[in-house]
Amino acid sequence: MANQERLLAAAVAAMLREGRQVPMASIARDAGVGVGTLYRNYPTREALLAALTQRSFELVHTIVEDVLASAGPAIAGVEEFLLRTIAHRDQLVLPLHGGPEAVSHEAQELRAQISADIGRILERGRCDRTIRADVTSDDVIFFGALLAQPLSDDESWMGMNLIRQARVFLSGLAPSAPELDDAALNPSCGTKTDDFTPGG
Numbered sequence: 204m205a206n207q208e209r210l211l212a213a214a215v216a217a218m219l220r221e222g223r224q225v226p227m228a229s230i231a232r233d234a235g236v237g238v239g240t241l242y243r244n245y246p247t248r249e250a251l252l253a254a255l256t257q258r259s260f261e262l263v264h265t266i267v268e269d270v271l272a273s274a275g276p277a278i279a280g281v282e283e284f285l286l287r288t289i290a291h292r293d294q295l296v297l298p299l300h301g302g303p304e305a306v307s308h309e310a311q312e313l314r315a316q317i318s319a320d321i322g323r324i325l326e327r328g329r330c331d332r333t334i335r336a337d338v339t340s341d342d343v344i345f346f347g348a349l350l351a352q353p354l355s356d357d358e359s360w361m362g363m364n365l366i367r368q369a370r371v372f373l374s375g376l377a378p379s380a381p382e383l384d385d386a387a388l389n390p391s392c393g394t395k396t397d398d399f400t401p402g403g
Contacts, residue, residue, distance in 0.1 A: 207244055209234045211258055214251055219293055223252070255296040256306055260313040262291060267320045277328030278376060284321070285347055285369040292351035292365075318344065328376075335378045346372050 213234035217225045227248065231241040245251035266287045270280040288295075298304050306314070321340040328334025350365050 206234075206236060206240060207254075210236065210241055210244055210251075211255055214255060215294055215296060218255075218296070227251075252296065253307060253310075256298070257310050257313075259295045259297045260306075260310050260317070262294060263288070263297075264313050264317050264320075266291070267317050267324075271320050271324060276331050276333040277324050278333035278373060280324050281328070281334070281343060281376065282369065282373055284324075284343065285350060285372070286366065288347040289350050289365045289369065295351050297348065332378060334376050338376055 210230065214225075214230045217230045217233055221229070227241055228238050230251075231238040234241070241251075245254060266284060269287075270284050273280060273283065298306065318340045321343050325334055325338055325340065325343070328338075329336055350369060
């Protein structure tokens with residue numbers, strides 16, 4: 204198990220550095236193991252990419268579960284999701300990041316759970332009136348994928364700009380005008396939270 208995680212971490216770093224077609228021998232060398240060990244665990248490049256995709260979905264699922272369990276207004280949860288996605292962008296190998304489109308059954312289930320959990324966060328946002336009614340899970344997931352694309356080698360500059368783009372996006376999620384008191388009309392909505400300013 205330790206060998207597998209070391210191999211996957213080395214593969215992500217090597218692919219970020221040299222692209223998806225990085226030699227398998229380079230990945231093994233970076234992981235500090237023989238190439239035979241790499242092939243015993245992942246006999247083909249496709250198998251390695253599938254494992255990296257599964258690992259990436261697990262990482263995103265953990266982030267979303269943490270956000271869903273946290274208190275506070277929903278818009279703050281969406282901000283946390285985006286900022287943590289930015290922070291882990293060098294670890295993500297997903298279909299929206301150029302990873303394989305065909306994923307395992309387990310990865311499909313994780314993807315569906317991620318979408319459902321983000322949907323619950325957005326529903327909370329409609330209840331606490333921090334998120335507009337027409338925002339979907341796909342909107343948040345797609346924008347998170349855009350933020351996670353490696354666009355520059357200047358990590359300091361890139362990080363600051365990605366955070367700025369996340370906050371511009373968050374500003375667009377807020378309802379444009381006060382709505383009816385949904386908390387009074389819909390028993391599933393909790394009490395209204397205090398106002399929240401993204402990044403505040």
